[in-house]
Ligand SMILES: Nc1ncnc2c1ncn2[C@@H]1O[C@H](COP(=O)(O)OP(=O)(O)OP(=O)(O)O)[C@@H](O)[C@H]1O
């Protein structure tokens with residue numbers, strides 16, 4: 001098992017007021033699985049990823065990753081946070097190299113791995129560009145290379161393609177699926193876009209509105225490889241989308257009423 005979540009919960013205390021961000025959650029994520037989280041804004045999706053990454057203490061429960069309890073920063077995950085960590089004053093090459101520098105990887109090995117990662121995300125030739133010179137999709141691919149470069153077993157991705165236009169999003173989805181299939185990593189993918197979740201994931205978890213809880217977990221009955229440009233025309237896609245939307249829509253409506 002890649003990630004075992006038992007009773008993981010989070011309460012925030014903010015200005016003397018307690019916010020139940022996440023009620024106790026139980027979830028098992030298999031090694032090599034592609035799982036998606038959907039749910040209304042504020043239901044605790046990023047909170048749960050932060051707890052798996054070990055950067056946010058839990059107020060209850062336990063999480064283990066690759067058989068080890070998460071306590072403190074979990075360096076075995078690659079985390080693409082909701083706000084990416086591409087630094088504007090570094091070139092593409094330097095940005096991707098940074099995580100290896102932090103880990104004390106020797107310079108020759110760093111060069112080899114950065115070059116390999118830039119090829120994997122189709123950025124060969126842009127080594128010396130600065131982030132401001134890149135398109136939105138290219139910048140996302142730099143962020144993806146940054147987390148893949150140190151070869152984590154698990155990728156946590158928080159709305160990585162949220163800001164991209166529809167066509168670019170489909171291209172990034174296709175690229176992510178092919179990287180996932182080539183590397184066999186576990187992927188936990190948060191999105192607001194239900195079609196994106198059904199396109200990519202083997203299982204989709206629907207969270208209820210705050211306090212977040214798991215409402216439904218559905219297995220998507222589509223085999224891999226999947227072509228994001230075509231899969232949505234498959235009748236099974238529509239069935240899975242319909243079931244998930246029936247669970248998700250009332251939660252979104254509740255949020256709007258607050
Ligand atoms: N540092 C904090 N202090 C107080 N409350 C917080 C803090 N971080 C998050 N929250 C609250 O916890 C709840 C869950 O937040 P979280 O960011 O996990 O939601 P989310 O599901 O990722 O939402 P979105 O889809 O908008 O990204 C929210 O109601 C938020 O206001």
Ligand SMILES: [Mg+2]
Pocket residue numbers: 045046047082158
């Ligand atoms: Mg979030």
